[in-house]
Amino acid sequence: MDSSTIKEESKLKKKNSHFKLCWATLEGDWNTAERIYNEDNIDTQVKLSKDGDTALHIAVVARRTGFVKKLLEQMNKEDLAVKNNAGNTTFFLAVASKRVEIVKAMMEKNDDIVKIRGDNDTLPLHKAALEGDKEMVEYLYEATGDELLDDNDRFHLLVNLINHGLYDVALDLVKRHPQIALARGKNKESALHLLARMPVLTRILDFNSIRLCKDSAIYMYNEVKRDVIKRCPPMLGRQRVKEGNELSLRDRINERDELMNERKQRLGWGYRINETNRQLLYTGQEIPDSAFELVERLWKQVRLLDDSQILEIIRKPWSLIFEAAKQGNLRFLKIIFSTYPDLMFEVDENHYTILHFAVMYRRGNIFNFIYNIGRFKDMVVRDTDKEENNILHLAAKLPPVDRPDIESPALHIQMQIDKRWFEEVKRITHPVYAEAKNKDGKTPRALFSEQHEELRNKADKYTKKIATACIMGSTLIATVVFAAFSRYQVAPMKIQGLHILSEKLPS
Incomplete structure (x- = not known):
C-alpha cells in the first residue's frame, strides 16, 4: 500500500471520527464521545462543522446540559474563548440557548468570558436582552461589570429590555444611569417613545355571565387567601435587608414589589374589586407598575431640560403624546401632564x-x-x-x-x-x-x-345567519324529540298536579 493511499485512508478515518463525534454531541451521548476522544486522540477544540463549530459549540446549541458539563471538565479556561467562523464563543451561543444552568457552569470555568463580544460587537448581556430571557438577563446583569458598558451599550440594552417588557431591570439601569433618558437610537426614538407605545388591556365585549360570576368568586377567594397569608409574618420567614446597596438585582426587585404590594394593601377592598373587574373584563397583558415607575424616572430627567429641548423630545421623531393616546395609555399621559399640563394643548x-x-x-x-x-x-x-x-x-x-x-x-x-x-x-x-x-x-x-353602510350590511347578514342557525337547531331538536315520542308511544299523565310524560316501553 503506497503512502498516498495510507494518507487518504487516514483522512477518511479522521473524517468519520469527527462525524461520529458530531452526532454523539447532538444526541448528548457523552460515553460515546469520550470513547472517540480517547481512542482517536481528538482535541476538544477540533472543528466539527464547516462553520467552525467545536463540540462545545454544538452541545450548547443543542442544549445538552449534562454533556456540556462533562466536556468542560476536559477543557482549559482559555478554550472557552475560542470563536467559530461567525465570531461567536460557546458562551455567547449558550446565552442564546436560554439555558442558565449551562451559562453558570461556563462562568465557573472562566468568568472572563462574559466580557467577550459576539457578532455585531454584541455583549452576551445584550444577546440575552435581545432574546427576552428574564432569568438569563438578571443573571448576566449582575455578572457583567458596569465598566464594560459605554453609553451606547446602555441605551441599546435599555431598548431591548423595554421591548421585551423587562421593566424591573430597565428601571434599575435607569436609576444607575439617569442620563440615559436623553439618549436616542438610530431612528431618533428615546426610551420614552418606546414606553408611549405600551399596549393597554382590551375590554372583552363577548363574555358569558355565568363564567364571569364563577371567575369573580374564584379570584376574590384567592385574594382573601393571599391576604390571610400576608398577615402571618412568622410563616413567611423572610427578613428584609435594610441597606439597598447590599442587595442583588433580584432582591432589589423583590424589595420594590413588596413596597408596591404594601401600598395596594392600604387601598383596601375597593382597590381589589377594581382589580377583579380588570382581570375578568379585559384581555391582554397588563402593564406592570414598574413600567410606569420607569416612565416617571425618565420623565424626571427630561424635565431638567429647558422648554425647547423638552418639546424636541416630546415631538420628534413623532409625538409620544398622541401615540400614547392612540394606545389608550392614560396612566402614561397622566405622568406627563401632572408636571407639564401645557402638553394637553398640543x-x-x-x-x-x-x-x-x-x-x-x-x-x-x-x-x-x-x-x-x-x-x-x-x-x-x-x-x-x-x-x-x-x-x-x-x-x-x-x-x-x-x-x-x-x-x-x-x-x-x-x-x-x-x-x-x-x-x-x-x-x-x-x-x-x-x-x-x-x-x-x-x-x-x-x-x-x-x-357604516358596509358594516351595517355585514352585521345584518351576520345576525340573519345566527338566527337561521338557531332555527335549524331548534327544528332538529324538535324532530328528534318527536321521533322518540312516536317510537316509545309516550303518553301524558298527571302526578300531583304536574304534567309529565310516561313511557310505554314495548314488551
Whole structure:
C-alpha cells in the first residue's frame, strides 16, 4: 500500500471520527464521545462543522446540559474563548440557548468570558436582552461589570429590555444611569417613545355571565387567601435587608414589589374589586407598575431640560403624546401632564388635539379624562381639521386602520359600539356643531351612515345567519324529540298536579 493511499485512508478515518463525534454531541451521548476522544486522540477544540463549530459549540446549541458539563471538565479556561467562523464563543451561543444552568457552569470555568463580544460587537448581556430571557438577563446583569458598558451599550440594552417588557431591570439601569433618558437610537426614538407605545388591556365585549360570576368568586377567594397569608409574618420567614446597596438585582426587585404590594394593601377592598373587574373584563397583558415607575424616572430627567429641548423630545421623531393616546395609555399621559399640563394643548398638522385622537381611536378612558377638564374640552370641540371635520365627524368615521386592537369579532356588536360612541361624543357637542357640514357637505350623521353602510350590511347578514342557525337547531331538536315520542308511544299523565310524560316501553 503506497503512502498516498495510507494518507487518504487516514483522512477518511479522521473524517468519520469527527462525524461520529458530531452526532454523539447532538444526541448528548457523552460515553460515546469520550470513547472517540480517547481512542482517536481528538482535541476538544477540533472543528466539527464547516462553520467552525467545536463540540462545545454544538452541545450548547443543542442544549445538552449534562454533556456540556462533562466536556468542560476536559477543557482549559482559555478554550472557552475560542470563536467559530461567525465570531461567536460557546458562551455567547449558550446565552442564546436560554439555558442558565449551562451559562453558570461556563462562568465557573472562566468568568472572563462574559466580557467577550459576539457578532455585531454584541455583549452576551445584550444577546440575552435581545432574546427576552428574564432569568438569563438578571443573571448576566449582575455578572457583567458596569465598566464594560459605554453609553451606547446602555441605551441599546435599555431598548431591548423595554421591548421585551423587562421593566424591573430597565428601571434599575435607569436609576444607575439617569442620563440615559436623553439618549436616542438610530431612528431618533428615546426610551420614552418606546414606553408611549405600551399596549393597554382590551375590554372583552363577548363574555358569558355565568363564567364571569364563577371567575369573580374564584379570584376574590384567592385574594382573601393571599391576604390571610400576608398577615402571618412568622410563616413567611423572610427578613428584609435594610441597606439597598447590599442587595442583588433580584432582591432589589423583590424589595420594590413588596413596597408596591404594601401600598395596594392600604387601598383596601375597593382597590381589589377594581382589580377583579380588570382581570375578568379585559384581555391582554397588563402593564406592570414598574413600567410606569420607569416612565416617571425618565420623565424626571427630561424635565431638567429647558422648554425647547423638552418639546424636541416630546415631538420628534413623532409625538409620544398622541401615540400614547392612540394606545389608550392614560396612566402614561397622566405622568406627563401632572408636571407639564401645557402638553394637553398640543396639536398636530391636522389641528388634532389629544381629545380628537381619543375620539378617533375610541379611547373612552382618555375621552373621559379630558371631558372632566371642562375648560379644555370646551375649547377643542369646536375645532375643525383641514377637511372641515369637527370632532363629531371624527366619531362618525370608522376607526383608523392602525388602531392597536380590535374590540369585538362580532360585527353586530361592533356596529352597536360605534353607534354608542357616536352618541357619547354628540352629548358633549353643541347642537350647532352637531349639524355642521364638512367640505363635502356632509353632517356628522350623514357621514356616519355613509361610513357604516358596509358594516351595517355585514352585521345584518351576520345576525340573519345566527338566527337561521338557531332555527335549524331548534327544528332538529324538535324532530328528534318527536321521533322518540312516536317510537316509545309516550303518553301524558298527571302526578300531583304536574304534567309529565310516561313511557310505554314495548314488551
